[in-house]
């Protein structure tokens with residue numbers, strides 16, 4: 545067994561900077577190459593990380609026997625295609641969220657991963673936050689979950705980078721940048737909400753009713769989900785205002801006399817139980833959810849590269865596999881359908897998954913618990 549995983553970063557924008565810091569602090573990882581359609585972006589990241597080379601040619605990275613794995617950090621709409629090419633080239637893949645924009649893309653990646661020997665990890669990482677872990681230990685059967693995500697207009701950085709007049713050659717251009725597929729749309733940060741709600745509810749969704757501002761499929765929206773266990777959840781997304789005292793991420797879980805709330809995964813409070821929450825969680829890592837003073841705090845993001853290296857080098861259960869990574873895609877697709885058709889839409893979790901035997905994968909059947 546090799547003791548080092550040689551990785552290439554594909555897509556060298558904002559998030560790759562954070563992954564690079566985590567690659568560099570993971571002893572089992574070595575940065576070999578960087579690739580971006582913008583040469584200067586690839587060069588910059590290669591210089592920062594001491595990579596052997598940088599390139600604008602994905603083919604060079606994928607045909608390089610010195611690259612064991614790719615860390616895909618490019619724009620949303622490129623993830624599925626780069627994933628498929630990488631798996632076909634025999635490279636392990638860590639793919640930023642959302643790894644796939646549609647259920648059809650999800651099936652294609654799942655099929656290719658099933659037919660290969662490579663590991664594939666998606667990046668919906670909120671389940672690794674100590675807040676999520678403690679909350680699920682205390683509340684096993686939520687009745688109601690509210691998760692709100694607010695991206696104030698001034699924070700809409702990616703919209704400018706990817707969609708605006710300054711958008712680079714690799715930018716994802718959609719007809720309606722304010723629609724739910726927009727870079728900071730409900731499927732960007734709001735995807736976390738969809739994943740988290742499912743993971744915390746521990747039940748499969750059966751019905752979805754979503755509405756967008758102005759009666760259209762748009763980011764400023766509310767998505768109501770009913771689950772098999774009778775529980776209901778509301779995912780609220782807004783990119784038209786700051787929300788005042790409501791933070792970027794706010795989650796609330798109610799279960800009869802016991803309830804819990806988290807502010808940005810930094811704090812967790814309980815009511816109706818003696819269970820202790822967290823006042824503040826800090827780390828020395830490269831957590832990307834900085835508090836107001838800019839100090840990073842532990843949320844799960846810090847550990848991703850270490851988990852990925854371990855998975856590729858040693859095998860074992862995949863902490864974020866391609867099947868559970870598809871759950872937000874399915875919920876999102878049904879929500880957009882509901883917004884379009886202005887009616888509740890039935891959902892069957894099996895639609896999210898292609899498997900060789902047609903059975904629901906363990907990761908999905910256990911609501912992302914497979915990490916244990």
Ligand SMILES: NC(=O)c1ccc[n+]([C@@H]2O[C@H](COP(=O)([O-])OP(=O)(O)OC[C@H]3O[C@@H](n4cnc5c(N)ncnc54)[C@H](O)[C@@H]3O)[C@@H](O)[C@H]2O)c1
Pocket residue numbers: 554555556557558559560579580581582585617618619620622640641642667702705706712713714715732832845
């Ligand atoms: N996990 C997290 O917490 C987190 C946080 C931020 C962003 N993200 C995700 O990371 C991805 C990138 O976001 P970002 O903020 O870094 O965006 P960005 O615009 O800063 O960077 C994207 C980079 O990808 C490059 N690119 C585009 N198409 C490419 C292609 N076909 N091949 C190679 N490179 C290509 C662009 O040139 C750009 O340099 C998004 O999908 C986003 O959802 C995840």
